[in-house]
Amino acid sequence: TSAPRRLGAMNAATAGSYPMASLYVGDLHPDITEAMLYEKFSPAGPVLSIRVCRDMITRRSLGYAYVNFQQPPDAERALDTMNFDVVKGKPIRIMWSQRDPSLRKSGVGNVFIKNLDKSIDNKALYDTFSAFGNILSCKVVCDENGSKGYAFVHFETQDAADRAIEKMNGMLLNDRKVFVGRFKSRKEREAELGAKAKEFTNVYIKNFGEDMDDDRLKDIFDKYGKTLSVKVMTDPTGKSRGFGFVSYEKHEDANKAVEEMNGTELNGKTVFVGRAQKKMERQAELKRKFEQLKQERISRYQGVNLYIKNLDDTIDDEKLRKEFSPFGSITSAKVMLEEGRSKGFGFVCFSSPEEATKAVTEMNGRIVGSKPLYVALAQRKEERKAHLTNQYMQRIAGMRAMPANAIINQFQPTSGYFMPAVPQVSG
Structure with a gap:
């Protein structure tokens, strides 16, 4: 391991940008578990803990993990020798764990590269740019068809980033002239576009x-x-x-x-x-307008839209409207259909929150046709997700409050893979 690399890792660690022995491991195959990662990384040195990050509700892997070593030199050895190794058919991407988002997003040491040849992957990018200094992370942006032709490299220092820009901007990589420049945040880019727009x-x-x-x-x-x-x-x-x-x-x-x-x-x-606008500007403007309309629509229907489920098959739009009309002025009533058949739920929108609240109080649990209705204020997708997350957290908290022997056989540990800290005996 090179002395500058080791010194760089120590300096950045003492600056508090990432723990000295903690690695981020990305681009993981969804089936990779903590046990597999332990098997992969333990040859580099004693591992303290491993955590594959998962969706809180579905428990599906989010495609990245944190591996914590007992000693910084072991973490560094893993980074040097295992980066871009193929695990379950995918090259893994390793970098120092840098969990403070303000440091990641500050732009210091961050370089943007575009017009890349499709064949250039993370490893080729890393090998090309590591000549200019210690790299904290590098990523070629991809979609389902492969590389999108642009990438980001985050150097440990701004000096290294400046050297890379000076030497690599306009150079040929695989017969393509690449642009290499300072990374600019969305806010900066929008401000520049706005200034240009005023001077069209x-x-x-x-x-x-x-x-x-x-x-x-x-x-x-x-x-x-x-x-x-x-x-x-x-x-x-x-x-x-x-x-x-x-x-x-x-x-x-x-x-x-x-x-x-x-x-x-x-x-x-x-x-x-x-x-005259460039395509990117037009798209940004359309996106902004769409978001504005979406927010207006959300605020307009806040507290007046009801979700009704457990509907009898005989209930159509007209009958739904008729059942709820005693509570106020209805702007829309809709039973959701699939191939012409009721899906068993629908929506009723009132003209005021007071009318909607009254309808919930009176109609929830009432038998219409042959079934008791479930009636509640309609929630946006984000609200429903937050509600489910909250329920999940409460359930977990409840489990923790139970005696250990009552739950030990019900759940497998999901939070991580922890190794006992075994003292190293010399000699």
């Missing part, structure tokens, strides 16, 4: 129909200032697709064109004229 010079025009070409569009938009390029988008036959772009030399001229031309008539059609 490219204008997007749509809905002018088929009767338009570059020269005519240039004549219309030249009066607002000097244009650098004008383009009407066409189909393979050369016919206008009804939209195009105008690029101005100055932002003020582009802004004036938008203000004066948007909503006016061209070829007998009302045209849209606005700032």
